[in-house]
Amino acid sequence: MTMELNDLLHELNDQRRTFRVTMRGLTAAEAVKRTTVSELTLGGLLKHLTWCERGWTHILTEQPLPPPGMLDFDQYTWTGNDFGELLASYDEAVRATDEAVRTASLDKLVPLPSAPWDQDPQPMSIRRIVLHLIRETAQHAGHADILRETLDGQSTTASLYE
Template sequence: MTMELDELLHELNDQRRTFRVTVRGLTAADAVKRTTVSELTLGGLLKHLTRCERTWTHVLTERPLPPPGMLDHDQYTWSGHDFEALLASYDEAVRATDEAVRTASLDKLVALPPAPWDPHPEPLSVRRIVLHLIRETAQHAGHADIIREALDGQSSTAALYE
């Protein structure tokens, strides 16, 4: 691995850790509660981030496109009962993404699946995909922090240092 790859994965894993701290100690009942005017829930965000990881791993490993579930409209909703299983699914998706990134060159261009918003996308480098995952995870970690604070007053920033 290169220093750049190490640093990119370090930052991505730091954002993932921040998200995981935010959802630490939740029950399934907590994970489905809406605490703001948004439709977002902590379970829905976790489901979405899991799907993001799986989608990008699918793309990185150049499997047939598009990845399963990429265009599902329920990406931000979760009404399940087993929050621990959802967390385990996220951890599994994270490991698969990290493995796919570690075995690829950051400069490698990867074909993207067509989507309604971009039927003929340009390929992206593995580097850009990792940067996208960092942004996506950080953005949703911020959403999760607001939802969690409204839920029970927990601050993710304070919880990072507990």
């Protein structure tokens, strides 16, 4: 593994850990609770990031396009009862992404599926996909932090050092 790949995966996993800290001790009832004017919930964000990991892994391993669920608009909605299962699904998706990235060349270009927001997308390098996942995870870790603090006053940042 190159130093660059190691650094990218380290940063991605740091963002994932920050996001995952937000989920500590949550119940299914808390994970579906709306705590702001937004429709976002902690369970919905977790479901969305799970789909992101799976979708990008699907793309970077050059599976048939588009990835399953890519165009589903309920990605941010989770109404399930088994929050532990949702957490396990995220962890599984993370492992699959890491494995796929470790076995690929960062310079490799992979085709992207057509989508309503980009009818003719240009291929993307594995490097850009990892950078996108870092940005996506960090953005939603911030959303999750706000939702969790509003839910029960827990400080995700402080929790990182516990």
